[in-house]
Amino acid sequence: MNQWIDACAPDDIDEEDLIAWEHAGRKYAIYNTEKGFFASDLMCTHEEQSLEDGLVIDCVIECPLHGGRFDVCTGKALSAPVLVDLKTYPVKVESGRVFVQVEG
Amino acid sequence: MPDYVPTNAASSGVRLDKKTLKSIATRTDRPGLIWLAQWTLGLVATGTLVWAALGTVWVWPAMLLHGTLLTVPAYAASHETAHGTAFRSRWLNEAVLWVSSFIFIEEPLHRRYSHTNHHTHTWHVGEDSQMPYNIPLRFAEWFAATTGIIPLIYHVKVLYVLATRNFSDMILKFTPEPELPKMTRNARIMIALYVLIAVLPLAGIWWPVWFIILPRVLGTPVMILLVLIQHAELQENSPSILESTRSFTTNRVMAFLYMNMNNHVEHHLYPQVPFHALPKLAEAVKDQVPEPDHGFVRTCAELGLVVLRRSLGRSTKAPTIRQAPRMITDGGPIHSIAQKTM
Numbered sequence: 190m191n192q193w194i195d196a197c198a199p200d201d202i203d204e205e206d207l208i209a210w211e212h213a214g215r216k217y218a219i220y221n222t223e224k225g226f227f228a229s230d231l232m233c234t235h236e237e238q239s240l241e242d243g244l245v246i247d248c249v250i251e252c253p254l255h256g257g258r259f260d261v262c263t264g265k266a267l268s269a270p271v272l273v274d275l276k277t278y279p280v281k282v283e284s285g286r287v288f289v290q291v292e293g
Numbered sequence: 294m295p296d297y298v299p300t301n302a303a304s305s306g307v308r309l310d311k312k313t314l315k316s317i318a319t320r321t322d323r324p325g326l327i328w329l330a331q332w333t334l335g336l337v338a339t340g341t342l343v344w345a346a347l348g349t350v351w352v353w354p355a356m357l358l359h360g361t362l363l364t365v366p367a368y369a370a371s372h373e374t375a376h377g378t379a380f381r382s383r384w385l386n387e388a389v390l391w392v393s394s395f396i397f398i399e400e401p402l403h404r405r406y407s408h409t410n411h412h413t414h415t416w417h418v419g420e421d422s423q424m425p426y427n428i429p430l431r432f433a434e435w436f437a438a439t440t441g442i443i444p445l446i447y448h449v450k451v452l453y454v455l456a457t458r459n460f461s462d463m464i465l466k467f468t469p470e471p472e473l474p475k476m477t478r479n480a481r482i483m484i485a486l487y488v489l490i491a492v493l494p495l496a497g498i499w500w501p502v503w504f505i506i507l508p509r510v511l512g513t514p515v516m517i518l519l520v521l522i523q524h525a526e527l528q529e530n531s532p533s534i535l536e537s538t539r540s541f542t543t544n545r546v547m548a549f550l551y552m553n554m555n556n557h558v559e560h561h562l563y564p565q566v567p568f569h570a571l572p573k574l575a576e577a578v579k580d581q582v583p584e585p586d587h588g589f590v591r592t593c594a595e596l597g598l599v600v601l602r603r604s605l606g607r608s609t610k611a612p613t614i615r616q617a618p619r620m621i622t623d624g625g626p627i628h629s630i631a632q633k634t635m
Contacts, residue, residue: 206315236413238299242311244318244565246381253565254299255409256377268383269402270409272469 193281193288199226202287207250207261209241212291217278219287220261222248226280227261228289234266234273250275300415302562304532307581314563317570317577320381324569328552329389332366339363340504347503356503357511362550364512365519367396369552369568375405378567396509398448398487400455400480402472403464410467412564416529416537418631422463428631429620430525432604435597438521441513447635455480463634518593522586523557525596528617529631534561539615540575540585541592548572555589558582586614603627 194212202208202221209231210217216231218240229250231239238254245251249267251258257271264275279290298304339359346352373379374390387401394401407422414420418428425444426434437443454461455476460468468476490501528536540558547555552568554560556575559582566574575582586592595614603609607624610616619630 203315236299242314242565244315244320246320251377251565253563254301255412256565258377258383268377269405269472270469272471 190293191290192293193290196228196287196289198285199282199287202226205245205247207240207243207245209239210289212289215291217289217291218250219280219289220245220250222261224248224262226282226287228278228280229259229261229264229275233257233271234275235271297414297417297420298532299413300417300532300534300537300561301412301564302534305534305562307535307562307578309563309577313577314566317574318563318566319570320378320567322380322382322385324567325380325385325389328549328569329370331549332362332370335362343503343508352503353511356508359504360508360510360512361515362512363396363505363508364516365550366552367393368516368519369550369554371397371399371401371404372408372554373552373568375401375408376564378565395483395486396505398445398452398483400452400476400483402468402476402479403451403455406468406472407464412561415534415561416524416527416531418529419634422467422634424524424631424633425520425635426525427629427633428529429603429609429627429629430521430596430600431627432597432601435521435600439514439517441510441517444513444517444520452480452484456484519551519554519589522589522592522596526599526611526614526616526620528619534558535582536617537561539592540582541589542585542587543589547589555585558585583615 196210196219197208202219204221207218207220210219218229218231220227222245231241233240233252235252235255235257238252240250240252242253243250248260248262249258250261255270258267259265259271259275260267264277266272266274281288339362342355343352343359346355370389370393374386374393377386379389380386390401394404411421411423426438458477460473493501522539524538527539531537535558538558538561541555543555553571556571559571559574559578563574592614595611599609599611608622610621
């Protein structure tokens with residue numbers, strides 16, 4: 190069953206940036222973009238590389254190792270070398286906190 | 294989980310706080326556009342020199358100058374845009390990737406994927422698809438590469454392999470399967486364009502010979518010298534970029550032509566940093582990385598001397614450039630360490 194988990198405060202993430210967040214042994218990326226907050230798996234789908242040091246440009250996260258790009262809103266893989274979409278998770282901001290809906 | 298560790302800052306024990314890295318890696322179009330404009334103006338200037346020298350013996354030095362200005366930046370731009378870091382606008386990045394890779398004679402997706410592999414497995418024997426010579430490097434191979442013969446054969450071979458779908462094991466290893474048909478299509482388009490350029494003189498059109506083909510050939514040696522010193526004489530199979538890769542100091546002209554890639558250690562540590570910010574990155578990590586070797590000409594000359602001495606059975610200690618301990622011998626027979634992958 191999916192559940193909403195309190196992940197962080199909105200101010201914990203700079204604009205056009207992301208943080209790494211771990212819950213129940215799983216690693217997530219939470220993004221602060223011009224379109225709002227989003228969440229996805231932390232690891233790139235191309236190779237075993239954390240996106241934590243990646244660049245957020247508009248609503249795109251760029252992997253720091255090879256420059257593969259994903260749309261952070263949908264997880265869609267946008268350009269080589271990434272071809273497999275990134276898994277995304279619903280996010281909401283309530284009572285001054287960012288919540289991520291994770292699979293329970 | 295993969296059974297390897299990607300070679301980068303983390304595997305090299307180099308740390309940079311995230312805010313600093315983010316500020317350095319910020320992507321904009323402006324520096325890339327300025328560089329592109331300067332390159333274009335430079336080509337117009339040296340092209341004018343070639344035009345003015347046509348019919349005289351001065352056409353050869355003019356073509357050498359024009360060729361160096363054509364070839365080295367094309368190689369550098371192809372590399373930078375394969376990373377996707379030259380511009381913030383993706384379409385601009387991809388357009389320059391295509392044009393520069395065409396001049397460089399490498400199919401753009403092959404350029405990107407083989408280089409992706411090079412960053413994951415930097416200087417790892419049998420894994421790094423961009424090892425352009427056998428290790429240790431010998432004089433005959435150094436000379437043949439520097440003339441441009443070996444790289445030309447490699448580039449033609451790769452285009453043929455892609456166009457005929459006769460993929461090598463290495464290509465199949467580093468390329469996702471859905472991308473292979475695109476690479477074949479692109480290679481065929483590129484071959485058709487090269488053939489078109491080659492037959493233009495038959496129709497009495499000679500300008501591509503003077504302004505593109507011969508300059509591209511004449512400009513190759515400087516480009517290859519830059520490629521050779523990136524990892525030569527350094528440690529293979531090391532997780533640390535600090536041991537496998539070389540940076541060197543250089544003047545502003547060479548830094549411009551090479552898009553600051555003389556900061557090669559820093560580039561491998563943080564490949565997401567765009568070319569224009571590499572000097573800033575080098576400053577930020579200078580206390581964590583080896584001192585760069587001194588000057589392009591001096592580094593090339595010392596490497597040439599080392600490989601000549603190795604081939605003559607003499608000691609291989611270079612005067613100043615960095616070398617992995619196992620590359621320094623007192624002479625005698627050469628023991629092969631690794632086969633090239635290009």
